[in-house]
Amino acid sequence: MPLNLVGRLHRTVYITACPEDSQEDLLHLLLKRCGAIEAWDAVDGRLTVVFQSMNSVSNALTFHGLSFVDLSKKICVWKATDAPPAEAVQQLAIQGSSSTTEAAPAEAVSTEEEDARRAQRKERRAALQQILNSGAADIVDTSSPEGRRAKVIELCYRQLKALCVLTAAAVKDAKAELEEKKENLSRLQDLIRSQEAATKRQREGAVEPGEEAPARARPRV
Numbered sequence: 013m014p015l016n017l018v019g020r021l022h023r024t025v026y027i028t029a030c031p032e033d034s035q036e037d038l039l040h041l042l043l044k045r046c047g048a049i050e051a052w053d054a055v056d057g058r059l060t061v062v063f064q065s066m067n068s069v070s071n072a073l074t075f076h077g078l079s080f081v082d083l084s085k086k087i088c089v090w091k092a093t094d095a096p097p098a099e100a101v102q103q104l105a106i107q108g109s110s111s112t113t114e115a116a117p118a119e120a121v122s123t124e125e126e127d128a129r130r131a132q133r134k135e136r137r138a139a140l141q142q143i144l145n146s147g148a149a150d151i152v153d154t155s156s157p158e159g160r161r162a163k164v165i166e167l168c169y170r171q172l173k174a175l176c177v178l179t180a181a182a183v184k185d186a187k188a189e190l191e192e193k194k195e196n197l198s199r200l201q202d203l204i205r206s207q208e209a210a211t212k213r214q215r216e217g218a219v220e221p222g223e224e225a226p227a228r229a230r231p232r233v
Contacts, residue, residue: 015053017092020062023050024092025072027059028103033129034081035059046071057103060092 017024030038035054042061043049047068053060063069069091076089088100 014055015051015060015062017060017062020050021092023064023066023069024060024062025069025089026092026096026100027061027075028057028088028096028100029085030059030080030087031082031085032057038080038087042072042075 027038032054038059039049039052039061046063048064049061050064051062061072063072073089073091075087077086079085080087086099088097088103090096090100
């Protein structure tokens with residue numbers, strides 16, 4: 013069933029020239045670089061991506077003209093509200109003609125290999141859809157006061173968590189510095205005690221006051 017794009021076109025982009033087996037990888041990349049994806053579909057070589065935010069569309073357009081997996085081709089990305097570029101029209105035409113010419117000798121293709129590929133693609137799509145659903149659940153609608161308040165609370169919580177981490181690291185460094193100063197002070201005290209003991213031993217080994225040195229023989233006149 014095709015996607016319902018009513019009210020979504022301003023948040024939708026079309027992508028062509030992406031290898032069929034790499035469409036899920038491209039969606040993962042768009043999800044990380046551009047933002048949350050609300051829905052997607054792939055029909056006749058054209059990938060349709062509906063984002064949660066309009067800001068994601070401008071980021072997705074930066075992928076236009078880049079090579080993805082297949083270095084001999086460049087993907088085409090354009091807004092759903094705009095006319096497709098010339099290279100996209102040409103690619104779609106080639107895709108359509110190749111699909112009709114390949115329909116005749118379909119019996120020559122191993123059905124087991126085709127079924128295995130379809131099963132793998134189905135698993136990848138299910139895993140990707142689960143990721144998209146979990147990401148959509150974490151999105152906060154900031155159009156309402158409650159949504160903005162929830163977003164502010166979330167940001168405050170993140171800042172508080174980061175502050176706690178920085179504070180814990182600062183306390184750890186301060187404790188390490190204090191222990192180092194204590195060790196240096198202890199070494200200095202031991203050095204002072206050893207010097208005082210050495211000075212005391214030198215004084216005890218010297219001539220005690222009141223004792224006279226042995227008299228020398230007087231020379232005869």
